[in-house]
Amino acid sequence: MLLQFLLLISLYTIVKHLLKKIKNLPPSPFPTLPILGHLYLLKRPLHRALAKISSQHGPLLLLQFGSRRVLVVSSLSAVEECFTTNDIVLANRPHVLAAKHLGYNSTSFIWAPYGDHWRNLRKISVLEILSSHRLHIRSDEIRLLLQRLVKLKDQTVALKAAFFELTFNVMMRMIAGKRYYGGNVAEGEEARKFREIVKETFELAGASNVEDFFPLLRWTGIGGTEKRMIALQQRRDVFMQELIEENRRRIVGSEPPNKTMIQVLLSLQESEPENYTDQIIKGLMIALLAAGTDTSSATMEWAMSLLLNNPDVLSKAQAEIDNQLGHDHLIDESDLPKLPYLHCIINEILRMYPAGPLLVPHESSDECMVGGFRVARGTMVLVNMWAIQNDPKIWQEPRNFKPERFEGFEGVRDGFKFMPFGSGRRSCPGEGLARRMIGLALGSLLQCFEWTRVSEEFVDLTEGTALTLPKAQPLLAECWARPTMVSLLSQI
Numbered sequence: 001m002l003l004q005f006l007l008l009i010s011l012y013t014i015v016k017h018l019l020k021k022i023k024n025l026p027p028s029p030f031p032t033l034p035i036l037g038h039l040y041l042l043k044r045p046l047h048r049a050l051a052k053i054s055s056q057h058g059p060l061l062l063l064q065f066g067s068r069r070v071l072v073v074s075s076l077s078a079v080e081e082c083f084t085t086n087d088i089v090l091a092n093r094p095h096v097l098a099a100k101h102l103g104y105n106s107t108s109f110i111w112a113p114y115g116d117h118w119r120n121l122r123k124i125s126v127l128e129i130l131s132s133h134r135l136h137i138r139s140d141e142i143r144l145l146l147q148r149l150v151k152l153k154d155q156t157v158a159l160k161a162a163f164f165e166l167t168f169n170v171m172m173r174m175i176a177g178k179r180y181y182g183g184n185v186a187e188g189e190e191a192r193k194f195r196e197i198v199k200e201t202f203e204l205a206g207a208s209n210v211e212d213f214f215p216l217l218r219w220t221g222i223g224g225t226e227k228r229m230i231a232l233q234q235r236r237d238v239f240m241q242e243l244i245e246e247n248r249r250r251i252v253g254s255e256p257p258n259k260t261m262i263q264v265l266l267s268l269q270e271s272e273p274e275n276y277t278d279q280i281i282k283g284l285m286i287a288l289l290a291a292g293t294d295t296s297s298a299t300m301e302w303a304m305s306l307l308l309n310n311p312d313v314l315s316k317a318q319a320e321i322d323n324q325l326g327h328d329h330l331i332d333e334s335d336l337p338k339l340p341y342l343h344c345i346i347n348e349i350l351r352m353y354p355a356g357p358l359l360v361p362h363e364s365s366d367e368c369m370v371g372g373f374r375v376a377r378g379t380m381v382l383v384n385m386w387a388i389q390n391d392p393k394i395w396q397e398p399r400n401f402k403p404e405r406f407e408g409f410e411g412v413r414d415g416f417k418f419m420p421f422g423s424g425r426r427s428c429p430g431e432g433l434a435r436r437m438i439g440l441a442l443g444s445l446l447q448c449f450e451w452t453r454v455s456e457e458f459v460d461l462t463e464g465t466a467l468t469l470p471k472a473q474p475l476l477a478e479c480w481a482r483p484t485m486v487s488l489l490s491q492i
Contacts, residue, residue, distance in 0.1 A: 026062040026071060026373040029053060037064025039213070044465040047357035050074070051387035060371045062379075066213030068094075069379045071370070074387040076394065078371045079416045082383065083424035086368045088114070091425045094363040094380045096212045098205045101229035102236075108283030110291065110360065114425065120275055121284065124268070126429050135333055136258075137173045138437055141166055142444050143330070143492050144182060149449060149479060150489050156454055159304055160474035163297035166441065168198070171292045175285050176243045177260040197239060200232050201286075202294060202466075240282040261285070288430075294468050295355035296434050301475050302353040303345065303442055305459045306401045308451060308477060313403060317342055318482075321447045327484045330492070331443045333436055342443055344403035346435065347418070352401065354420035357386035357469050362426065386469070388417055448489055449479040 029038060041063075043049045050072050054061060059075035073079055082090055091114035093099060099111035109125060112118040145166050149157060165181035172178055180191045209225055210217065217223035247262040256263060262281060269276035307314040324338045325331060336342070362381040367374065375381075390398040394417050396405070412431060413419045421428040428434075445451070453459060454476050464470035481489050 024374045026060050026371065026375070027058050028062045028064070029057045032064050035066070035214075037066055037213075039065055045357075045463050045469070046465075046467070047384055047386040047469070048463075050358070050382070050384050051390075054384065054387060060373065062373075062375075065380075066210075067215060068213050069376065071364075071375055071379050071381045072384060073370070073381065074384045074391075075371065076388065076416050079383055079388065079423075081370050082362070082381065083416065083422075086364075086370065087424040089364055089366050089368045090362040090381055092363045092365045093426075094361050096361075097209055097218070097226055097229055101226065101233050102201065102205055102286065104279055104283045107280065109287040114365070117275075121280070122429055124265070125284070125288075134174050134258075138170055138440060139332060141170050141173070141179075142441055144169075145441075146330075146444060146448055146489060147492055148182070149445075150481060152479075154478070154480070156476050157479055158474060159477055160297070160301050160471070163300040163441070164293065167293045167297045167300075167437065168289070170437065171289055173260075175261045175288060176247065177262075178243075193235075194239060197232070197236055198289070200228075201236070201290070204229055204232060205290060236286065237282065240285055241278065243285075244278055244281060261288070291428065292430055292434070294470075296437055298355050298468055298470050299346075299349055299353070299434075299438055300441055301471055303349045303438070304445070304451070304477065305461060305471065305475050306349065306352075307345070307446075308453050308475075309458045309461070310401055311452075313345065313401070314446065314451065317345060318446050321443060322484070325447070327488070330488055331440065331447050333440055336436065336439045336443065339439075339443060340407070341403065342439060342446075344406040344409070346438055346442070347406040347409065348401060348403040350420040351389045351395070351418055352399070353463075353469055354385050354389060355468050356420070356422070356428075357384070358467065359383045359385050359422050360426065383422075385420060385422075389420070391417075445479075448482060448485045450482055451477055451479050454478055 029041060032038060033040060038053075041049070041053055051074065053063075054072060054074040059073070060078045061072045061074075063070045063072055073082060093106070093111045093113065095106065099106045099108075102108075103111035106112060107117065109118070109121045112121060145162060148162070169179040169181055172180055179185055180194050185191045204225065211223040211225050214223075218226050244262055244266070247260055248266055250256060251259075251263050251266060259267070262285070265276050265281045265284065269278075269281070307317070320339055320341045321331065325335055359382070362383070364375055364377055364379045364381065367377050369375065388394065392398055412421070412435070413423065416423065419427075421431040421434070459475065460471075460473045462472040464472045
């Protein structure tokens with residue numbers, strides 16, 4: 001019986017392999033196992049595992065993750081085809097549990113299918129929510145961070161937590177006019193509940209979910225993830241609705257001078273109620289928090305980690321700030337264009353450690369051709385941006401931290417070999433905000449403080465396993481006010 005079973009499996013894998021060739025499908029590693037597909041090849045972190053498979057079998061691969069077809073793209077020419085010729089065909093998002101239960105049945109901005117509804121959400125995000133006119137919030141939060149660091153004096157600084165709290169408070173003040181970390185927070189119990197919701201959201205939405213690839217686990221309830229998502233979404237929905245009602249009460253009979261995102265959307269709701277329902281507003285709130293907090297804070301943590309390991313680069317950046325700005329004012333966003341080397345550092349970090357190493361998944365809405373191969377409708381497409389941005393055939397010494405490689409680079413993308421925020425219709429609309437936030441935060445820390453490692457050992461650069469490419473070990477550092485900045489810091 002065992003021999004017959006093994007022969008059956010072997011026959012199955014051989015026939016499936018031959019059929020793929022006959023149908024002109026992209027190459028696949030052999031064998032494709034029944035039920036598992038190619039999941040037996042995967043390890044964490046996923047972007048590195050897929051890069052290794054691609055290096056062995058080719059930069060355009062069709063994999064089978066359980067019941068799903070997945071096209072993995074690690075080729076410049078294929079990426080260009082995806083985001084130009086096939087941009088519309090690949091503008092959809094896959095149907096996954098996170099989209100259904102945490103994305104309001106795929107109606108939120110991140111997960112909505114390409115069409116009029118999504119275009120409207122992107123328009124309002126770019127024009128009203130992610131524009132630069134909420135500069136004062138970013139500046140306020142960074143100054144609060146500087147105050148905290150001054151008070152710590154000789155204590156060790158936990159930068160991972162500090163950066164996450166900074167970005168989260170910025171986004172929540174933009175969205176609802178409240179901060180939930182540090183001093184002057186919303187009511188204690190409200191803040192505690194919301195922090196718990198946020199923590200669980202990142203745990204469930206920021207990890208690959210096995211139930212997306214094995215529906216049987218979902219149908220039988222064995223996996224348990226879907227139940228957790230449903231319970232979490234019920235709590236989130238109640239909390240977000242309370243924030244909407246609170247902002248609705250604030251604008252009754254008055255016109256606040258600095259509207260929150262919720263108040264902007266509630267004003268639009270009056271003239272276009274079908275396009276700005278409370279559910280759509282809640283979906284936008286969640287999407288912005290998910291996309292604008294963990295990603296930017298992780299980039300800042302990687303930046304400080306590499307600067308601490310490369311003190312010559314850190315000193316060069318400080319010298320640029322001193323020479324360009326002097327010592328009579330704290331850096332603000334209008335100063336950022338004067339600091340090209342700081343931008344080189346940020347670009348190098350985004351190249352080496354993109355916050356979305358696989359970009360957000362796409363899905364083909366129709367059959368198309370990529371790299372001369374047929375891609376069937378309903379195929380999930382993963383662009384391994386980490387592999388491309390760390391490819392030694394494209395970048396010289398890609399794993400060496402060299403900000404100078406971006407000197408003279410004035411754009412935000414370099415063809416299709418450097419696009420950490422994606423490209424095409426579904427590229428990240430918050431790229432400008434993220435770059436300003438990261439630039440202002442890093443520039444402020446370098447301008448105001450001297451930094452050093454907590455020991456003589458280099459900072460550990462091991463990568464974590466979540467999909468947003470976190471550091472495995474949270475960054476700790478020591479800092480003290482620079483003598484030239486003591487007077488200014490005493491005034492904030």
